[in-house]
Amino acid sequence: MTLLGILQASKVDLLFPPASYPTPATTYILKELNVAWCLFGGRDFGPKAEEKLSPHSSSDYDMVTANSPQLRRRKGSASGRDDRRKEKGGMCRDRNTLMEIELSKIRVRYDAYPETSDKSARVAALVGNVEVRDRLASSQLNKFLYCYSSESMPKQSHASMVTVKLLCLRSDSPSVSSECCLHVGLLPIKLNVDQDALFFLKGFFEFVQSAPAAVAVSPSGETGLVRSGVTVSRSQSSSVMAASSQSASAGGEIIFKSFTFYPDLPLRIDYHGKRINIEQVSDHGDVVVGHWLMWNC
Numbered sequence: 001m002t003l004l005g006i007l008q009a010s011k012v013d014l015l016f017p018p019a020s021y022p023t024p025a026t027t028y029i030l031k032e033l034n035v036a037w038c039l040f041g042g043r044d045f046g047p048k049a050e051e052k053l054s055p056h057s058s059s060d061y062d063m064v065t066a067n068s069p070q071l072r073r074r075k076g077s078a079s080g081r082d083d084r085r086k087e088k089g090g091m092c093r094d095r096n097t098l099m100e101i102e103l104s105k106i107r108v109r110y111d112a113y114p115e116t117s118d119k120s121a122r123v124a125a126l127v128g129n130v131e132v133r134d135r136l137a138s139s140q141l142n143k144f145l146y147c148y149s150s151e152s153m154p155k156q157s158h159a160s161m162v163t164v165k166l167l168c169l170r171s172d173s174p175s176v177s178s179e180c181c182l183h184v185g186l187l188p189i190k191l192n193v194d195q196d197a198l199f200f201l202k203g204f205f206e207f208v209q210s211a212p213a214a215v216a217v218s219p220s221g222e223t224g225l226v227r228s229g230v231t232v233s234r235s236q237s238s239s240v241m242a243a244s245s246q247s248a249s250a251g252g253e254i255i256f257k258s259f260t261f262y263p264d265l266p267l268r269i270d271y272h273g274k275r276i277n278i279e280q281v282s283d284h285g286d287v288v289v290g291h292w293l294m295w296n297c
Helices: 004-012 082-089 197-208 234-251
Strands: 026-042 095-111 119-134 145-146 162-170 174-186 189-194 216-219 223-227 231-235 252-259 268-271 294-296
Touching: 026 197, 095 197, 189 197
Parallel strands: 174 252, 189 268
Antiparallel strands: 026 095, 095 119, 119 145, 119 162, 145 189, 162 174, 216 223, 223 231, 268 294
């Protein structure tokens, strides 16, 4: 291949289908979307301030006291964006316990192909950059997860950190609606893991999964389930589940014909342990050693 051909190949936008694919009947494109998710300790709703609970409050470890110098230390960028985020929320929010998850430059394309084609649909999703930032006042670290680069692995400025491509093929079997081929790619990842941040994330998602759905009563007296501020009556939820099950049975199964993870993922981990919880030795004896060792791989 000539130098011109190599340069042209390197500029191929993975969001678009190959030239050999048929012309799609319908196309939807989402471009330049940025998503920031802030995970705080405590609660915005629920107990009073004196009964404040945090998702990470457990026997896993003892949090730094509120009067300690570590907790008073401000950490983050010089801009006022972090301060504005901390000013919002309920009275029971723990503003000194914060993890930020940010996905930037998200692009998604969905193509639906005509009935005459053996391809039914194609989905491509690209995420330019993914970062998880450690904003815990008790942590000395800054970035929990980010794209790794070194002299042997220089940073690829125009490459997407996450690449997901899904191709759905029509099946000849009446019991199978689509045969899918999934491709996933990731750039090198670096993890700077602080013990407090690790256990906060663990406790946060355990808390979210175990939180029961609230029961709301409408003016007509009908009860329903509330999740994320949306109320669905029991009759509505039953009808939706019945309709979805009927459509799934009518359309057939969706099977994955192939799964490709390429290229190989270099992963570097630096773990910063602080303390040992003796209560965990019996249940997590294989992990407890890492709580007092500084290790990296």
